[in-house]
Amino acid sequence: MISVSRVSKTYGSGAAAVRALDDVSLSVSRGEIFGVVGQSGAGKSTLIRTINSLERPDSGSVLVDGREMTTLSGAELRAARHNIGMIFQHFNLLSSRTVQANVELSLEITGAGRPARRARALEILELVGLHGKAQAYPAQLSGGQKQRVGIARALASSPSVLLSDEATSALDPETTRQILDLIRELSKDLGLTVLLITHEMDVVKRICDSAAVMSGGRILEQGPVDQLLTTEKSLLGQALFPLGEIPETSSAVVEITFNGVTTDRPVIAQLARKHGIDVGILGAAVETIHGRQTGRTRLELPGDELTVAGAVEDLRSQGLFVEVIK
CATH class of the missing domain: 3.30.70.260 (ACT domain)
Known part of the structure; x- marks a missing residue:
C-alpha cells in the first residue's frame, strides 16, 4: 500500500547541509498500522511529508496505492492526496469554524455540494464519538475532542491511507489511549492503512502491527513488532x-x-x-x-x-x- 524506496532528502547546501533522509526504504501493507519511532531530529516528520508530497525527495521512489507520488503535480497530485488523510500533533483546527465546518473543509476543496458535505460530516462525527458536538467551536473542546475532530476531518474524503504526525504527543495518557484505540478501531472498520510517527513507545505497544526505528535520517531496523521482539539485539525490543x-x-x-x-x-x-x-x-x-x-x-x-x-x-x-x- 505504501512503498518508500531509497528516498533521500537534504536541506541546505555546503557546510550547512542537513541530510534529513538518507537512503530510506520501508513498506506498509494494506490495512496495517505501521509506526516509525525515533527521537526529535531523526527524520520522521520529513519522511511522512514525502509520502503525501508536502516535501519532494531529492531521490528515490514513493508509491501510495500504486501511484508514484514524486512524479505527480497539479490536479493529479490533488486527486492522490484525497486518498491520504493526515492528523497532526496540534490539531490545526480553524478556530472560527464549528466542528462540522472544520470537518467539511476538505470536502469543500473537492467541490462537494452542501447537502453531501453536511451528511458526510455528521456521519464521520458520529463515527469518532462526537455526536452532538457538530455546532461547537474548537475553543469549547478538550484536547481529546479536538483530535477526534482532526481525525474526522482527515477521514471526510474517505481515504484509504491515514498518516499521523505525533498525533497523541500533546494529550494526557488516558486520552492518548482513547485516541489510539479509536485509530485501531477505524483502521479495522474502514480498512485503513495507517502510518504513524512517534517518539512514544506506548504507541507501538498499543496499536502497531509493524514498526521501524529511525535515527539520523536512516532506518535502523523494521519489521512486525512480534518479530522484532524475538530478534537478537533488536533496538525496538530493548526500548520496549x-x-x-x-x-x-x-x-x-x-x-x-x-x-x-x-x-x-x-x-x-x-x-x-x-x-x-x-x-x-x-x-x-x-x-x-x-x-x-x-x-x-x-x-x-x-x-x-x-x-x-x-x-x-x-x-x-x-x-x-x-x-x-x-
Missing part, C-alpha cells in the same frame, strides 16, 4: 523492555522474551529445580502489547558451560526466545 545496565558478574547472563502463552507458567522456578542452579533475576519488564501480556526477563545463570547450555536449551524448548548476553 528497558532492563538497565548489566551488573558485573562472572555468571552467564541471558534474556528471555515471553508472550501470553507463557506468562502464567513458573518457568524460572522450574528451571532452578530441574538444573539445580540458583537463578538470579537481574531485571524484568512486562507490558501489554496488542492486548496480550508480553515481557522480558534478564537472568543470571551460575554454573559451568555445560549446565548453562542445558538451561538455555530447556528454555528454548518451551517456546521462549532466549538471547545469551554474556
Whole structure:
C-alpha cells in the first residue's frame, strides 16, 4: 500500500547541509498500522511529508496505492492526496469554524455540494464519538475532542491511507489511549492503512502491527513488532523492555522474551529445580502489547558451560526466545 524506496532528502547546501533522509526504504501493507519511532531530529516528520508530497525527495521512489507520488503535480497530485488523510500533533483546527465546518473543509476543496458535505460530516462525527458536538467551536473542546475532530476531518474524503504526525504527543495518557484505540478501531472498520510517527513507545505497544526505528535520517531496523521482539539485539525490543545496565558478574547472563502463552507458567522456578542452579533475576519488564501480556526477563545463570547450555536449551524448548548476553 505504501512503498518508500531509497528516498533521500537534504536541506541546505555546503557546510550547512542537513541530510534529513538518507537512503530510506520501508513498506506498509494494506490495512496495517505501521509506526516509525525515533527521537526529535531523526527524520520522521520529513519522511511522512514525502509520502503525501508536502516535501519532494531529492531521490528515490514513493508509491501510495500504486501511484508514484514524486512524479505527480497539479490536479493529479490533488486527486492522490484525497486518498491520504493526515492528523497532526496540534490539531490545526480553524478556530472560527464549528466542528462540522472544520470537518467539511476538505470536502469543500473537492467541490462537494452542501447537502453531501453536511451528511458526510455528521456521519464521520458520529463515527469518532462526537455526536452532538457538530455546532461547537474548537475553543469549547478538550484536547481529546479536538483530535477526534482532526481525525474526522482527515477521514471526510474517505481515504484509504491515514498518516499521523505525533498525533497523541500533546494529550494526557488516558486520552492518548482513547485516541489510539479509536485509530485501531477505524483502521479495522474502514480498512485503513495507517502510518504513524512517534517518539512514544506506548504507541507501538498499543496499536502497531509493524514498526521501524529511525535515527539520523536512516532506518535502523523494521519489521512486525512480534518479530522484532524475538530478534537478537533488536533496538525496538530493548526500548520496549528497558532492563538497565548489566551488573558485573562472572555468571552467564541471558534474556528471555515471553508472550501470553507463557506468562502464567513458573518457568524460572522450574528451571532452578530441574538444573539445580540458583537463578538470579537481574531485571524484568512486562507490558501489554496488542492486548496480550508480553515481557522480558534478564537472568543470571551460575554454573559451568555445560549446565548453562542445558538451561538455555530447556528454555528454548518451551517456546521462549532466549538471547545469551554474556
